Amino acid sequence: MKDYNIKNIRNISLLGHGGSGKTSVAEAMLYVGKSSSRLGKVSEGNTVCDFEGEEIKRGISLSTAVAPLEWNNHKINIIDNPGFFDFEGEVRQSLSVSDGAVIVVSGKSGVTVGAEKSFKLAKERNIPIIFYVSKLDSENSHYYRVLDSLRDKFGVNVCPLEIPIVQDAQVHGYVNLIEMRGRKYNEDGTFSEIPIPDYMNERIDPIVNMINEAVAETSEEFMDKFFAGETFTPDEIAKALKEGVQNGSILPVICGSATVCFRGISLLLDTITNFVPSPDMRECVVTDEKGEENQFKSDISDEPSLFVFKTVADPFVGKMSYFKVMSGTVDNSMTLYNMTTGDTEKMGHIFIIKGKTQTEVTSVSAGDIGVVTKLSSVKTGDTLTSSKRKIKFHDITYPKPCLQMAVLPKAKGDEEKISAGINKLMEEDLTCFLVNNVETKELVLNCMGEMHADVIISKLKSKFGVDVELATPKTPYRETIRKTVKAEGKHKKQSGGHGQYGHVWIEFSPGEESDLTFETSVVGGSVPKNFFPAVEKGLRESVKNGVLAGYPVVNLKANLFDGSYHPVDSSEMSFKVAASLAYKNGLVNASPVLMEPVGVLKVTVPGDLMGDIIGNINKRRGRILGMNPAADDYQEIEAEVPMAEMYDYAIDLRSMSQGRGEFTFDFVRYEDVPSNLAEDIIKAAKTE
Secondary structure: OOOOOOOHHHEEEEOOOOOOOHHHHHHHHHOOOOOOOOOHHHHHHOOOOOOOHHHHHHHOOOOOEEEEEOOOOEEEEEEEEOOOOOHHHHHHHOOOOEEEEEHHHHHHHHOHHHHHHHHHHHHHOOOEEEEEEEEEOOOOOOOHHHHHHHHHHOOEEEEEEEEEEOOOOOEEEEEOOOOOEEEOOOOOOEEEOOOOOOOHHHHHHHHHHHHHHEEEEEOOOHHHHHHHHOOOOOHHHOOOOOHHHHHHHHHHHHHHEOOOOOOHHHHHHHHHHHHHHOOOHHHEEEEEOOOOOOEEEOOOOOOOOEEEEEEEEEEOOEEEEEEEEEEEEEEEEEEEEEEOOOEEEEEEOEEEEEEEEEEEEEEEEEEEEEEOOOOOOOOOOOOEEOOOOOOEOOOOOOOOEEEEEEEEHHHHHHHHHHHHHHHHHHHHHOOOOOOOOOOEEEEOOOOOOOOHHHHHHHHHHHHHHHOOOEEEEOOOEEEEEEEOOOEEEEEEOOOOOOOOEEEEEEEEEEEOOOOEEEEEEEOOOOHHHHHHHHHHHHHHOOOOOOOOOOOOEEEEEEEEEEEEEEOEEEHHHHHHHHHHHHHHHHOOOEEEEEEEEHHHEEEEEEEHHHHHHHHHHHHHHEEEEEEEOOOOOOEEEEEEEEEEHOOOOOHHHHHHHHHEEEEEEEEEEEEOOOHHHHHHHHHHHHHH
């Protein structure tokens, strides 16, 4: 593949709901663009973009893949993305280097949550959007119903460029509404002209009016012409479409089938090359070495800079860093400065990548995408620049993990292997992390959902040979007291020679919000001052285990007010033991209670789901604090909910909201566990 000028490069993210046909569309684009000599199928596990073992096994995309093609003297870098919500981090990485997005919508299922989320993410990045309505060869597909739902959901900016010629529920051809010509697609993706049937006029007229409305919105001149009843010329329409697509005021819709004669694929490629902006037309904000923000545009003549948007730990090649050249030309002899770490990086081997196929090159120029291997300290989100112009591109914003699962090794002693394996996977996937909970003695995986967790566990086994199980994490309960008591602790032991003697009186009472507040009010030297630290140490070790179920004790105040000592037998160890005895004797009589962690839950959902969401929160022993309107007819519900009730909330919320709901949960304090539940928790803890 030849080198292309930045003005002839297009970086396109393929987005959409899982199962909408994105990978099939990518496969068809590569085949029609002659970048692939055969048409792979997802069902056969031989597509260019789904090549990892887990993807082939499951028949779905799990990570972003890059595949370039050439079309009309342009280079299009297709960035195929997962459609399942658990892998949103991959989508955000892709969009960070994209100049446009193609949202694939199934002609059977129509506008789904995945399409809505894809649209929202693309809009956040302010990149042009094209819709491709796929699977029109399938039974039960209905283009016009899908078109209506697109306009209902995304507004009058939705502008069809092509519609199917349908007769007897079969698609016989397509009408290009810009050129007003009928076309029938051939098996190789080319097309032949066919006459437009007269019965199509009642379909064409209102849709042509849609196009005219969208064109009129792009300028006052066109608006005046539209209201004057004048007809737009094809050149005026093309000019308006280009401007409208690039500024987001027009959302073109193309339709067809990626698997039958590649219907609509050539028009999709034309639309990308003609209407989507080149990388040098887009601006972003960068931070210089002084911390000041500046506007930035890609330019081939500038000092070299690149942005790393994806990392893969390949077992054969080593670490692979996917990058987009933001300015200048990056070649394999360069040493660049890492703005994140302050290190210098020797570029070494550079590749152009198509799925899993790597082609080594000497350089990559501005606007294009490449891969560099074996930069061990480079991570996703890093900026590498020339030392002459140090700028940093903004980091990728990732969704916060919402599901926690305890990772239990099937074989003893595998904990270190688990940690090492997941740490390697975290280099690739920044939406998961592992926490070693010292208190509960568990490794806790934080991830985006059930499928995400399952994929991580499968990769642990296939890549690192570690077999694990997932379970609900243990809740970190606490204990405290509600009554003030005075307790004695006496440790006396004779064993020949020096004995052991320590004697204390301690008053225990409810304290402030801390583990232990230790005070002394000893008078008359009944306990010498040099033994005070030993008493405190004994208490601090004791509060690690409560008297009810062995959970740590909090909010405890201890006042050492009396005791006695022996001039020979007393020691720090003796008073430490005496303090622990007083602790045990006192707390059992101080009305000990079990406490649970409680957090603030903030859920954002469509307004019509409020009743179901509130009902579910109430079932989880939650207290509703308030409701606030959010964007796009969504509502934010704020509540306080016990942590023990939240471990499976991500799964329930996704089910109740069909994936539209989002939430955050942050710990705020401990509260008493209801007595009926406390009994079961204490019993289970003692059994364990």
